[in-house]
Amino acid sequence: MTITTSTIGFPRIGEKREVKKALETYWKKQTSLEELLAVNNEAQRLAWTLQADAGISLVGLDGTLYDQVLEFIFYLGLAPSRFSHLSGYDLYFALARGVPGTEALDMSKFFDTNYHYLVPELATTVTPKPDFSLLFDKVKRGQDAIGKEKAVPIIIGPNTLVGLSKPADASAPFDHDSAIKALLPAYTELLTQLKALGVPEVQLHEPILTTSDAAKLKAEFESTYSELSKVGVPINLVTYYDDIGEAYEWAVKLPVAAVSLDFLGVPGSALGNETAALVEKYGFPSDKRLGAGVVDGRSVFADGDTPANLVAALLKKGITNISVQSSTSLQHLPYNKDLETELPADLVARLAFAKQKVAEIVEAASKAPSASAPASITAALPAVSELQACTHGLDVYDPKEAIAENLFNRSEEFKARRSKQIQTPDFPTTTIGSFPQTPELRRARLQFKKGQLSAEDYEKVINDYMKYANDFQERIGLDVFVHGEPERTDMVEYFGVKLEGFAFTEAGWVQSYGSRYVRPPIIYGDVSRTGPITVKEFKYAQSLTQKPVKGMLTGPVTILNWSFPRKDISRSAQAYQLALALREEVADLESAGCKVIQVDEPALREGLPLKRARWESYLSWAVRAFRLSTVVAAPATQIVTHLCYSEFADILPAIDGLDADVLTIENSRSGDEMLRALAKYGYSRDIGAGVYDVHSPVVPPVDFIEGKIKTFLDVNLLSSNRKLLWVNPDCGLKTREWAQVLPSLENMVIAAKNLRAQTA
């Protein structure tokens, strides 16, 4: 019997966000590249030694300046030709952020997480120009820090890398098999060199195996891994984010030394995924090590006895070569719960952030051999009812009770209610909600938190901002105003702070992309609203103007997906609790005179299970939660929703099912594809297709926006009913500067007015 421990990824941002701060000062040219690298290397050394000192036997050498997929685009020499004038770290950061005249790579959600990776662009013929020297440096630094026998390189597997790629030219798609074959010599060379460096094994991360596509990848994986196994360095094939489904039977037979599996799957599904059942059914080959991902890498809740019980059940099944590890990389968790000083003590005791999860791994490995084994592997996962209940005893929706069906439907159909809602000119202009989160605003908030600024003075800062935003919207002539969201740190964190049942952290930062981090709130009790959340700011903003000001809420599904959910009740029950709380807010906004209420659901798509077979059940409760939160609105109140960051073409019935009066949707990166898809589907309510990309600092000229609106009008849905078309940017403007926002929106309004004149 051999029970070891491994890690497959850890927060790379530094315990106190050192890497973020170092990056941002470097980008502002306030520090040198050497200083940046010194901070990053030290953050890595500290993370690796933390894991080794805790007793982990094989430590995955995680660490990146920006993104782990970008590292491999860079190492493999896969930068698109538009970057050919750049090299070294200038190239690295240009791929991530662009430079004037050269657009950055696309960013996309990493599987079903809120982490964004940079999307590799592959030409029809893939010609890598590998240079792994920076990776070898890192491995050597790792070996120096924790010893050769413990330092394990992490490599993105070729199948996943190609699976995450997009064609450099949409009209010339690459062939997956040929692309992988073209990369294999570089991977072979990489493994050969790593072997020479004396690594104990290499981790090849292949999360693509947990998607619906996995079943089709058999031949691809077999040829890749028979080729790579020839190098003779032990390979740990690492999968995560879900079970590997039908691929299990063949994937565990690939010629590798270890296969790592995620026993837990989607966050908040306490019951785990199918991995336990698959291992039960097919067994596990005795010539391999099983990397047992039994410590939940995506939940901040401590795992209790589950990891040791799962391992004990595996031992009982006769699987005796096991490494205990987390189900996914720990990069999705905050660093260390000991930094929190204000969380309720009973909650702190039940939490485990990345550092504590490492300790859980070591503890499970030592406890498992003497733990009494459950009857089966699946029996080692606790039933929901056995999990510690953590209610506040509040009078809110009880998940065991059905919610009356009439609470899910508006009192009138769209066609009947539209004429009762606000009337606007053709091509009405509006924005998605947030205006720049300026350094002054953040500074004032920090001073307020530290008690250096009084509540009245902080409120004045917020009100002055809203006044500025109002005057500017008035001046350029937007049709529907927003208050600008100055009071919000983040669209999810803000609601978490205001709602009962949530805890929020001081230092629980999780990387979202590059140097941008979020602090996901923690749901730990029944969710409820203790009083109005957004009404005060709405009222003030509306008092300044005759134009309608939008009420601005984050939807139940997005709050859930961007928080850490509790594990003792289902995700759908939590979504319904959130929906009922937001429903009260919608009603209060309406009573306060709000005519247009926007409920954002940018994370609706991201919450889709990786496997298609599970889509329907997710979408059905997600759509119902949105409806539950909004349909309380009177027919005369216009409900808007906003979706962004993903492809929506495959969930059109769900989008239609939201029954929103206006759908604002990110569009500029996908041309008018989304509109065509909506037209084909027969969508018939108002649409605000984004007319420019907010992620770029470039100010869009009037004729560009006018051209964009005209292409939208060519789509048959809108050519026959142009009154359905709204004019707005792609998404919120919080990460931009006023100097970009002012001219961009001014141009947008001029473009809409030009169109009105032309089509009158």
Ligand SMILES: Nc1nc2c(c(=O)[nH]1)N[C@@H](CNc1ccc(C(=O)N[C@@H](CCC(=O)N[C@@H](CCC(=O)N[C@@H](CCC(=O)O)C(=O)O)C(=O)O)C(=O)O)cc1)CN2
């Ligand atoms: N939850 C969530 N997920 C999401 C998105 C989203 O908006 N929210 N959007 C997409 C991802 N996009 C993102 C876009 C921007 C940021 C972002 O700007 N994050 C900020 C932090 C925002 C924040 O909470 N700021 C705090 C400030 C916290 C802070 O750093 N304070 C400083 C001092 C403030 C200063 O002087 O600047 C300190 O404590 O030292 C505030 O406004 O109060 C950052 O990393 O810089 C994150 C994700 C998808 N996922």
Ligand code: MET
């Ligand atoms: C990520 S979607 C953002 C919506 C939000 N209302 C904003 O404007 O920032």
Ligand SMILES: [Zn+2]
């Ligand atoms: Zn958005």
